[in-house]
Amino acid sequence: xxxxxxxxxxxxxxxxxxxxxxxxxxxxxxxxxxxxxxxxxxxxxxxxxxxxxxxxxxxxxxxxxxxxxxxxxxxxxxxxxxxxxxxxxxxxxxxxxxxxxxxxxxxxxxxxxxxxxxxxxxxxxxxxxxxxxxxxxxxxxxxxxxxxxxxxxxxxxxxxxxxxxxxxxxxxxxxxxxxxxxxxxxxxxxxxxxxxxxxxxxxxxxxxxxxxxxxxxxxxxxxxxxxxxxxxx
Amino acid sequence: xxxxxxxxxxxxxxxxxxxxxxxxxxxxxxxxxxxxxxxxxxxxxxxxxxxxxxxxxxxxxxxxxxxxxxxxxxxxxxxxxxxxxxxxxxxxxxxxxxxxxxxxxxxxxxxxxxxxxxxxxxxxxxxxxxxxxxxxxxxxxxxxxxxxxxxxxxxxxxxxxxxxxxxxxxxxxxxxxxxxxxxxxxxxxxxxxxxxxxxxxxxxxxxxxxxxxxxxxxxxxxxxxxxxxxxxx
Amino acid sequence: xxxxxxxxxxxxxxxxxxxxxxxxxxxxxxxxxxxxxxxxxxxxxxxxxxxxxxxxxxxxxxxxxxxxxxxxxxxxxxxxxxxxxxxxxxxxxxxxxxxxxxxxxxxxxxxxxxxxxxxxxxxxxxxxxxxxxxxxxxxxxxxxxxxxxxxxxxxxxxxxxxxxxxxxxxxxxxxxxxxxxxxxxxxxxxxxxxxxxxxxxxxxxxxxxxxxxxxxxxxxxxxxxxxxxxxxx
Amino acid sequence: xxxxxxxxxxxxxxxxxxxxxxxxxxxxxxxxxxxxxxxxxxxxxxxxxxxxxxxxxxxxxxxxxxxxxxxxxxxxxxxxxxxxxxxxxxxxxxxxxxxxxxxxxxxxxxxxxxxxxxxxxxxxxxxxxxxxxxxxxxxxxxxxxxxxxxxxxxxxxxxxxxxxxxxxxxxxxxxxxxxxxxxxxxxxxxxxxxxxxxxxxxxxxxxxxxxxxxxxxxxxxxxxxxxxxxxxx
Numbered sequence: 001x002x003x004x005x006x007x008x009x010x011x012x013x014x015x016x017x018x019x020x021x022x023x024x025x026x027x028x029x030x031x032x033x034x035x036x037x038x039x040x041x042x043x044x045x046x047x048x049x050x051x052x053x054x055x056x057x058x059x060x061x062x063x064x065x066x067x068x069x070x071x072x073x074x075x076x077x078x079x080x081x082x083x084x085x086x087x088x089x090x091x092x093x094x095x096x097x098x099x100x101x102x103x104x105x106x107x108x109x110x111x112x113x114x115x116x117x118x119x120x121x122x123x124x125x126x127x128x129x130x131x132x133x134x135x136x137x138x139x140x141x142x143x144x145x146x147x148x149x150x151x152x153x154x155x156x157x158x159x160x161x162x163x164x165x166x167x168x169x170x171x172x173x174x175x176x177x178x179x180x181x182x183x184x185x186x187x188x189x190x191x192x193x194x195x196x197x198x199x200x201x202x203x204x205x206x207x208x209x210x211x212x213x214x215x216x217x218x219x220x221x222x223x224x225x226x227x228x229x230x231x232x233x
Numbered sequence: 234x235x236x237x238x239x240x241x242x243x244x245x246x247x248x249x250x251x252x253x254x255x256x257x258x259x260x261x262x263x264x265x266x267x268x269x270x271x272x273x274x275x276x277x278x279x280x281x282x283x284x285x286x287x288x289x290x291x292x293x294x295x296x297x298x299x300x301x302x303x304x305x306x307x308x309x310x311x312x313x314x315x316x317x318x319x320x321x322x323x324x325x326x327x328x329x330x331x332x333x334x335x336x337x338x339x340x341x342x343x344x345x346x347x348x349x350x351x352x353x354x355x356x357x358x359x360x361x362x363x364x365x366x367x368x369x370x371x372x373x374x375x376x377x378x379x380x381x382x383x384x385x386x387x388x389x390x391x392x393x394x395x396x397x398x399x400x401x402x403x404x405x406x407x408x409x410x411x412x413x414x415x416x417x418x419x420x421x422x423x424x425x426x427x428x429x430x431x432x433x434x435x436x437x438x439x440x441x442x443x444x445x446x447x448x449x450x451x452x453x454x455x456x457x458x459x460x461x462x463x464x465x466x
Numbered sequence: 467x468x469x470x471x472x473x474x475x476x477x478x479x480x481x482x483x484x485x486x487x488x489x490x491x492x493x494x495x496x497x498x499x500x501x502x503x504x505x506x507x508x509x510x511x512x513x514x515x516x517x518x519x520x521x522x523x524x525x526x527x528x529x530x531x532x533x534x535x536x537x538x539x540x541x542x543x544x545x546x547x548x549x550x551x552x553x554x555x556x557x558x559x560x561x562x563x564x565x566x567x568x569x570x571x572x573x574x575x576x577x578x579x580x581x582x583x584x585x586x587x588x589x590x591x592x593x594x595x596x597x598x599x600x601x602x603x604x605x606x607x608x609x610x611x612x613x614x615x616x617x618x619x620x621x622x623x624x625x626x627x628x629x630x631x632x633x634x635x636x637x638x639x640x641x642x643x644x645x646x647x648x649x650x651x652x653x654x655x656x657x658x659x660x661x662x663x664x665x666x667x668x669x670x671x672x673x674x675x676x677x678x679x680x681x682x683x684x685x686x687x688x689x690x691x692x693x694x695x696x697x698x699x
Numbered sequence: 700x701x702x703x704x705x706x707x708x709x710x711x712x713x714x715x716x717x718x719x720x721x722x723x724x725x726x727x728x729x730x731x732x733x734x735x736x737x738x739x740x741x742x743x744x745x746x747x748x749x750x751x752x753x754x755x756x757x758x759x760x761x762x763x764x765x766x767x768x769x770x771x772x773x774x775x776x777x778x779x780x781x782x783x784x785x786x787x788x789x790x791x792x793x794x795x796x797x798x799x800x801x802x803x804x805x806x807x808x809x810x811x812x813x814x815x816x817x818x819x820x821x822x823x824x825x826x827x828x829x830x831x832x833x834x835x836x837x838x839x840x841x842x843x844x845x846x847x848x849x850x851x852x853x854x855x856x857x858x859x860x861x862x863x864x865x866x867x868x869x870x871x872x873x874x875x876x877x878x879x880x881x882x883x884x885x886x887x888x889x890x891x892x893x894x895x896x897x898x899x900x901x902x903x904x905x906x907x908x909x910x911x912x913x914x915x916x917x918x919x920x921x922x923x924x925x926x927x928x929x930x931x932x
Contacts, residue, residue, distance in 0.1 A: 026885065046930050107814040107815040116336060116339065116340040116406070117404060118331045139913060171816060171910050173816065173817065198340075201341045205341035208340060231279050348637070437665055448598060448599070448637055448638075462539070464512050465538055465539055584797045664806075671807035681870055697772075698747070698772055
């Protein structure tokens with residue numbers, strides 16, 4: 001049995017959630033699960049249909065982006081995952097999908113405004129949308145640079161990746177992350193729901209105001225604050 | 234067996250309807266069922282996934298909002314339920330969801346116009362949307378105040394909670410109620426359908442007129458009036 | 467066994483198609499199947515959930531709208547069905563639903579323009595939308611008058627109920643019919659699909675032109691004309 | 700056993716994918732699979748419901764459009780398939796559907812702009828929309844001429860059918876193709892997803908810019924270029 005069995009199982013089960021949650025068509029998505037001590041992550045092999053996935057097919061890659069174990073080629077987005085794991089200390093799961101509504105906002109190159117408490121229960125700011133990359137970055141190591149595009153956009157906005165666990169990459173699609181692969185998948189599903197509601201909100205009322213600060217803080221605090229009272233202890 | 238077994242079963246079965254009716258993502262919703270004589274209600278525990286719910290996990294809370302039985306923490310919206318049960322004599326079931334279309338109208342801070350008979354079969358007025366709460370109420374006992382925000386908005390519009398069994402809370406999401414938990418769930422599903430149709434109606438015809446009074450009355454009367462002839466006796 | 471067993475089975479099976487085709491929420495729809503020789507039809511009982519329906523529960527009503535057999539109250543829309551069967555010689559099935567997109571067009575009081583061949587394969591004109599009824603008709607025998615509202619609108623437009631097997635009733639919802647109950651259900655599903663596509667078409671291109679006459683005729687002829695070559699003989 | 704057993708099985712299995720992928724209502728679609736050496740293709744019989752399809756019911760037609768084997772009448776779109784197989788050397792599968800979003804763009808007579816990488820992963824240009832046919836073509840051999848309408852539009856735009864494996868036919872609906880019937884079905888599902896995302900993108904941002912050239916090329920190259928690194932070898 002692989003010494004990476006644990007993260008291979010985590011990655012497998014998290015990947016299999018994507019089609020159940022209607023977040024992927026065919027193979028348009030991938031999840032990884034990291035072992036931060038060993039500095040490696042397990043990720044979906046590239047282009048393999050979900051109903052042919054097994055725990056054994058997961059590929060182990062280190063934080064430098066080099067394959068460590070596995071016969072299959074890892075997801076084409078592997079370098080983006082590696083960059084994020086290497087630079088952001090506190091995450092152990094990453095998800096990339098082309099889910100319908102989140103991708104539409106990314107294509108529209110528009111951050112998703114915080115219109116309601118469904119959004120504010122998870123993050124207190126607009127869901128950021130990184131601009132498309134500069135041409136020289138695209139022509140270079142594209143997926144590697146995508147990781148930095150995400151990190152740089154967070155820095156330019158002064159955002160913490162511990163508080164905001166999702167981003168849209170302009171013209172492309174969403175990435176989410178979390179302390180576990182399961183949490184990252186959860187975030188992808190929340191993002192898709194919030195993205196749909198935000199579009200509908202503006203269709204009903206093009207002048208819909210954003211959530212006021214007091215309400216943003218209240219909903220976030222009750223789930224994530226020092227005195228959180230959502231869920232069980 | 235609990236002396237509250239009956240309402241725990243009602244609450245359990247009604248909660249389990251929410252995912253089947255596509256009204257919730259993850260744990261974004263809750264149903265309670267009240268025993269008005271004992272002045273308590275059974276409600277979903279906070280943050281527990283639907284596929285892990287059991288009758289035994291339902292929490293019993295009294296109309297003052299205090300937990301009476303149960304090992305788990307009750308839904309974070311429990312105080313809102315308590316306020317409504319305490320102040321509105323005739324209801325024995327309450328539902329809160331973040332269903333997609335109803336939530337979009339809530340986020341747009343817009344009442345849902347009565348555009349057709351699907352709506353008028355259930356209520357004769359626009360589905361009300363309470364404004365977001367004042368900052369001092371948010372900073373206080375937020376969920377408790379949400380209950381009063383709902384009651385106050387009904388009073389300001391001169392609405393009866395016996396005739397209008399649903400409301401949108403601005404920036405937040407819908408609440409529905411009824412004589413039983415099942416009826417409250419039914420109302421949540423009707424609200425979501427009516428909310429979707431109303432948005433589509435305005436997309437087809439931005440100047441779509443509301444249903445005229447004679448038709449509003451006719452459809453409501455045939456289901457709810459003294460001479461109702463819908464359904465079986 | 468009832469002497470109406472045949473139409474009771476037809477009506478039962480056709481009614482059970484509605485939830486499978488996602489055309490109804492709860493009990494918001496009904497199908498009838500007629501025996502034109504006996505001048506009666508079998509129709510869904512009012513307010514009975516689809517998963518509790520049985521062949522035996524179907525109610526037999528004559529073309530004058532009087533119940534002939536059955537313990538349950540027939541659908542509240544029974545008088546509309548009766549009027550259409552009595553006045554239109556060639557139909558043996560009628561469906562009423564509140565399907566989402568067709569109902570939105572009805573609420574918008576707008577006929578559905580013939581934008582493409584999906585529509586033209588079934589009818590060569592816009593799908594008509596009858597105006598809301600006059601107040602005196604509403605206050606009278608409402609469902610009975612709904613039947614005449616449909617018939618009168620067809621007459622005013624010079625339409626044949628043999629060629630156009632569907633209508634929207636303004637502010638209300640669609641009715642469809644056909645030579646059998648199954649065909650009427652088929653028409654309801656086609657109407658819903660065409661209604662959704664037409665809305666999307668105008669969202670993409672508000673100035674989208676209607677299908678030109680030569681194409682309308684071609685598609686209709688290949689399915690319905692003297693030299694039809696769609697389907698098996 | 701038929702000497703065409705292989706393509707009959709391919710066509711059967713590919714046709715059965717259409718309802719699973721939500722690309723067809725009733726019988727509104729068809730797939731064919733070609734044997735280029737024998738210059739024939741297997742295609743769905745006309746008007747037969749998907750749940751009554753069998754391998755044996757597939758009809759064999761030659762590239763001139765004449766039925767070679769089979770008791771049933773072939774799909775009414777058979778001549779369009781024949782023209783494409785005869786004129787385009789490298790395709791062995793063709794799909795026609797009336798899928799909702801792709802058909803809406805066809806009805807809007809609008810090419811689908813390349814807004815993001817989901818699109819660019821598959822083709823580097825807008826998804827073309829052929830104009831409605833001239834009246835004399837419609838009145839003639841309509842389905843035969845539809846094939847030439849597609850071919851002519853590709854020629855007028857300077858497109859290669861090897862690089863762009865899909866088209867919208869104005870007022871009508873999409874056609875897709877590929878090296879196999881399965882690939883053509885895959886393309887139909889991708890087209891439908893891209894069509895939905897493009898509509899949503901413009902609803903969020905009516906001025907959404909198209910994907911810039913550097914990104915278009917990068918995404919297409921990584922899947923299809925000489926150094927492709929998507930999927931397994």
